[in-house]
Amino acid sequence: MTELKIDQVARTFPARQGHAPTRALEPIDLNVRNNDFVTILGPSGCGKSTLLRIVAGLDRPTSGRVILDGQEVTGPGADRGMVFQSYTLFPWLSVRENIAFGLRERGVSEADRGKIADGFIDRVGLSGFENHWPKQLSGGMQQRTAIARALANDPKILLLDEPFGALDNQTRVLMQEMLLGIWERDQKTVLFVTHDIEEAIFLGSRVIVMSARPGRIKAEIAVDLPHPRSYKIKTTPEFVSLKERLVEEIRAEALKVAVHA
Amino acid sequence: MIRPLDPVTSRQRAAYGLAFFVLFVAVWAWATFGGYVSKTFLANPLTMLQEGWELLTTHGFLFDIGMTIWRVVGGFVLATIIAVPLGVLMGAYKPIEAFMEPFVSFARYLPASAFIPLLILWAGIGELQKLLVIFIGSVFQIILMVTVTVGNTRRDLVEAAYTLGAGDRGIINRVLLPSSAPEVAEILRLVLGWAWTYVIVAELIGSSSGIGHMITDSQALLNTGQIIFGIIVIGLIGLISDFLFKAFNAWLFPWKLA
Ligand SMILES: Nc1ncnc2c1ncn2[C@@H]1O[C@H](COP(=O)(O)OP(=O)(O)OP(=O)(O)O)[C@@H](O)[C@H]1O
Numbered sequence: 001m002t003e004l005k006i007d008q009v010a011r012t013f014p015a016r017q018g019h020a021p022t023r024a025l026e027p028i029d030l031n032v033r034n035n036d037f038v039t040i041l042g043p044s045g046c047g048k049s050t051l052l053r054i055v056a057g058l059d060r061p062t063s064g065r066v067i068l069d070g071q072e073v074t075g076p077g078a079d080r081g082m083v084f085q086s087y088t089l090f091p092w093l094s095v096r097e098n099i100a101f102g103l104r105e106r107g108v109s110e111a112d113r114g115k116i117a118d119g120f121i122d123r124v125g126l127s128g129f130e131n132h133w134p135k136q137l138s139g140g141m142q143q144r145t146a147i148a149r150a151l152a153n154d155p156k157i158l159l160l161d162e163p164f165g166a167l168d169n170q171t172r173v174l175m176q177e178m179l180l181g182i183w184e185r186d187q188k189t190v191l192f193v194t195h196d197i198e199e200a201i202f203l204g205s206r207v208i209v210m211s212a213r214p215g216r217i218k219a220e221i222a223v224d225l226p227h228p229r230s231y232k233i234k235t236t237p238e239f240v241s242l243k244e245r246l247v248e249e250i251r252a253e254a255l256k257v258a259v260h261a
Numbered sequence: 262m263i264r265p266l267d268p269v270t271s272r273q274r275a276a277y278g279l280a281f282f283v284l285f286v287a288v289w290a291w292a293t294f295g296g297y298v299s300k301t302f303l304a305n306p307l308t309m310l311q312e313g314w315e316l317l318t319t320h321g322f323l324f325d326i327g328m329t330i331w332r333v334v335g336g337f338v339l340a341t342i343i344a345v346p347l348g349v350l351m352g353a354y355k356p357i358e359a360f361m362e363p364f365v366s367f368a369r370y371l372p373a374s375a376f377i378p379l380l381i382l383w384a385g386i387g388e389l390q391k392l393l394v395i396f397i398g399s400v401f402q403i404i405l406m407v408t409v410t411v412g413n414t415r416r417d418l419v420e421a422a423y424t425l426g427a428g429d430r431g432i433i434n435r436v437l438l439p440s441s442a443p444e445v446a447e448i449l450r451l452v453l454g455w456a457w458t459y460v461i462v463a464e465l466i467g468s469s470s471g472i473g474h475m476i477t478d479s480q481a482l483l484n485t486g487q488i489i490f491g492i493i494v495i496g497l498i499g500l501i502s503d504f505l506f507k508a509f510n511a512w513l514f515p516w517k518l519a
């Protein structure tokens with residue numbers, strides 16, 4: 001059973017050369033239960049990546065702490081898999097080797113690595129590309145590989161930072177369905193950051209809305225749509241009304257950013 | 262029409278490259294055969310070839326070439342073996358970099374040729390002295406450039422590796438090294454080119470063999486044909502080693518080209 005507790009986590013980036021310090025995150029409290037799919041929605045620059053990096057252990061909070069299964073997070077580790085906003089496949093490794101990276105680090109035998117990697121290659125629909133270099137893949141394929149790479153490690157929690165942000169709309173929808181399909185089948189605790197309202201509702205069991213900088217949790221909205229979900233759900237009245245609510249919440253925040261800018 | 266950054270085919274590239282050599286020889290032939298330059302100062306291409314042939318057949322010039330190549334390669338390999346691991350350590354661990362970098366930067370500006378008199382004093386005029394000149398000329402350059410390359414490894418890749426459970430060894434062996442390897446190979450190719458200039462200087466002073474020694478001998482006899490032949494041989498060997506290095510790098514790092 002996985003339980004993630006974000007306890008009064010705040011982050012201020014120190015001042016630099018006459019600029020005031022950046023308050024990226026106000027103290028944030030959030031609990032994520034086992035197999036929960038939580039989406040975090042917020043305008044650009046509100047500290048979504050910062051929050052996720054703190055959970056991953058890549059950044060330290062100025063105050064507060066992150067607790068995973070009773071243990072305080074003090075650094076990065078294989079129990080928290082991360083998919084980044086930018087493309088971060090290792091360019092010198094093939095798709096299969098990229099996916100097996102964490103397994104090899106853990107000392108899994110070569111035969112087992114191959115088997116596990118091939119299973120995930122199949123699941124993210126990259127059969128036929130296992131020996132390609134990242135450079136030879138489209139953006140969508142690269143992010144699918146990155147998801148497979150994180151999943152192959154069997155982390156307790158999967159952290160995704162706008163993984164589909166740079167993709168075109170059609171590809172993004174396909175990727176959302178793929179990710180949701182994997183979650184529905186395998187169950188996994190997921191923290192998913194996005195600034196796309198439809199994406200947040202479609203994927204999440206709960207949507208956390210963050211305010212403009214400094215980031216705070218502004219609202220939390222449960223998404224009680226049935227599973228398995230397909231893209232058709234996006235036109236149901238329940239979906240549309242959720243969307244309207246979130247548009248209002250987000251719009252207020254986006255306006256704040258625009259006024260300050 | 263030529264437009265900025267438009268590529269050329271490999272056939273065109275070869276033809277253009279060759280054309281310049283042809284042009285160069287043509288101008289040289291025109292200046293010498295036409296009598297615009299005195300024979301004492303510059304031999305014509307034909308004389309140069311004749312002298313070169315004589316060097317190879319009767320003066321054992323092949324042995325000199327072999328000696329020079331061995332000195333360059335020996336000194337260069339020695340420098341590489343020491344400089345690359347040091348550079349990787351300095352790039353990966355900032356305290357080590359802080360400790361070593363200022364001194365290495367200082368040492369880099371000491372001209373290798375200025376060490377020759379000292380090295381002769383220390384190591385005599387044997388092979389060790391020649392190797393040391395190449396070594397001193399290359400080692401600090403390689404250390405510094407490798408340090409910078411390793412230090413510039415994409416942080417997001419390092420972070421990705423951390424979230425996949427990599428430890429310090431994993432980060433160095435499986436991220437820093439492979440991501441820097443192609444650039445390190447390029448650095449070595451560049452420094453090997455410089456090593457060629459050091460070796461000739463080392464051979465000009467206190468040497469009994471090598472291309473540089475042959476050039477000093479020919480200078481005493483005012484044989485410009487031989488001097489030019491020697492210089493051209495150096496250029497050709499450099500061109501060939503560069504080509505081999507490039508081909509080897511391309512073969513070693515296919516992901517870079519894909
Ligand atoms: N290393 C850093 N040093 C200083 N300031 C930083 C640093 N990283 C982030 N910030 C600041 O913190 C704030 C939040 O950044 P963050 O990247 O978390 O936003 P985000 O919500 O992920 O935005 P986006 O949706 O555009 O990715 C921004 O104002 C940013 O300028």
Ligand SMILES: [Mg+2]
Nearest residue numbers: 048049085161
């Ligand atoms: Mg971000």
